[in-house]
Amino acid sequence: MVNRLPGYTLCAVATSEKADIVIIGAGFAGAATAFHLARAGRRRVVVLEQEAVPGVHSSGRNAAIIREEGVDTVLRPLMAEGAAFVRRGELAEFQRCGVMLLGMGDEVVGPRFPRARGIGRWCPNDGTVDVARLLGGYLSGIDVRFGTRVIGWSSGASQLAVETKTGEITCDLVVNAAGPWAGVLGDLPLTAMNRHLFTTTPIDWVDPGWPCVWDTDGGLYFRPESGGLLLSCCDETPAAPGDYAEDPAMIDELAGKVAGAQPDLGALSIRTSWVGQRVFASDRRFVIGFDPRDARVFHVAGLGGHGVTASFALGRLAAELIGRAGNGEEPSLAPARLL
Ligand SMILES: Cc1cc2nc3c(=O)[nH]c(=O)nc-3n(C[C@H](O)[C@H](O)[C@H](O)COP(=O)(O)OP(=O)(O)OC[C@H]3O[C@@H](n4cnc5c(N)ncnc54)[C@H](O)[C@@H]3O)c2cc1C
Known part of the structure; x- marks a missing residue:
């Protein structure tokens, strides 16, 4: 299976390296997922971010409100878990x-x-949270390659290769946390x-x-x-x-x-x-889980207006599902919905 951004063809590969998991995007979706994977002891996790700094897109353009009340009942548990973490103020000041x-x-x-x-x-x-510090807190100690735009990935029988303009990284799993680009990169209706x-x-x-x-x-x-x-x-x-x-x-x-x-x-x-x-997504619920078309692709996308509040819980859930699949256990949730 090949997923590639429209308008791009591959240029010569300048570098090639190997990681266990490549996460595309250092917004709240990718950062919180990397944070929990690191907590779970996953070592070779690389985050690829097209911008030079974190928070250029939604994760740095939001209202910074932590709100768990008055939301969809399916999202509510993730919002409550995420809000509870933010309230503890471990990574950033909460007001x-x-x-x-x-x-x-x-x-x-x-x-x-x-x-x-x-x-x-x-x-x-x-209340409200210092979003820049929260995002920076998730990314602290994580191997983030800024200024690295992912063009797509190709998933063959034996290997998965994530392609960038300067080279490719082979890995076991790619996490699509590309925010507004998650739809086009992952062929999802977002x-x-x-x-x-x-x-x-x-x-x-x-x-x-x-x-x-x-x-x-x-x-x-x-x-x-x-x-x-x-x-x-x-x-x-x-x-x-x-x-x-x-x-x-x-x-x-x-x-x-x-x-x-x-x-x-x-x-x-x-x-x-x-x-x-x-x-x-069309039902406004998060898209989180393995791609039913390719078990080496995992999506954390469609965060709508709740990505700051729910980030801790989304990252925890993503890392847990990825860990369980690695242990050959049944995932606790169905694969990501392709709505
Ligand atoms: C106006 C506004 C107000 C909001 N207010 C709140 C609020 O008060 N409370 C709340 O909880 N939520 C709020 N939100 C929602 C929240 O900001 C988002 O849900 C969250 O930031 C989404 O995070 P993300 O990681 O999915 O996306 P993003 O922040 O967009 O991150 C995706 C990252 O992926 C990178 N990327 C994309 N494509 C590639 C590629 N090909 N290669 C490499 N990198 C790539 C991008 O550069 C980007 O950094 C608000 C959103 C908006 C727009």
Whole structure:
């Protein structure tokens, strides 16, 4: 079986080496998987990352909210396990500021976040995390080859070769944790959806200790950030992997949602904005497991809007499934779903 990014042909192989497991991508999916494989004593694990530093894509473009409440019941156990790890603060500082989910529950939001309106469910254990440190913590001590773009892999009867522009690495297993590129690399039906985030200039009435407010009816969320607010209008626009073009209409979209659902926030002055990509399978559940077409390919993909929160649990599950298969044991879950 050959999987290769479209538009690439192999150039001359400059180097060739051997590893046990090659992980494609040093975002939260790949980093947490490498972290747990290392904890399980797996030595020859190599992470290949196309960028020069970690966190260039979704793992560095998110809202940093750790939220286990109000999510799909199938994802919930992984979210709860991941959130519990982040709360312990072993790798990165966690701020237990709480999350108010408007549109469910019966608590008035005002006392928690003056200027916010609505009735919601208070989730006191949720909060925010230092994402750069969390990602860096997972990657600490891991053999990561930055600036190394994987073109594809070929899986023959006797060996699996992961191909890069500078050479190939033969291995027993390749882990596809390529975020927005996981679909095209692994031939999986995944969709990358663009979402904008905005920060405002400093606002004198914002208390940095206020919680995150998620207004599910109004279709927006906001939380304190750098003396002002970080907001999203929860937009979802399908886009090509790595296409972070901002849509100027989204500022109006945000302003309209604030005016309609949270008018007491007033007129906000936007300081910065950026786009990140959330990657989904059609049912919005994670794709994690061996590829039914090739048992030497493992996917950790389709993390949607929960990849920071669930990362520890996803990496633990991936390492466990990989370890069990290596011992000839039955995996505890079915192979990854090709939805
Ligand atoms: C706007 C926004 C807000 C979000 N807010 C939250 C939140 O508050 N809380 C939460 O839990 N989650 C949130 N998320 C979701 C979370 O950020 C993602 O689920 C998570 O970062 C996905 O991690 P990943 O490793 O799958 O993907 P990525 O971070 O995209 O990592 C994939 C890596 O693979 C590399 N790669 C791809 N192709 C190749 C190749 N061919 N060769 C080598 N390397 C390759 C890429 O360079 C990249 O570094 C948010 C996402 C967005 C976009």
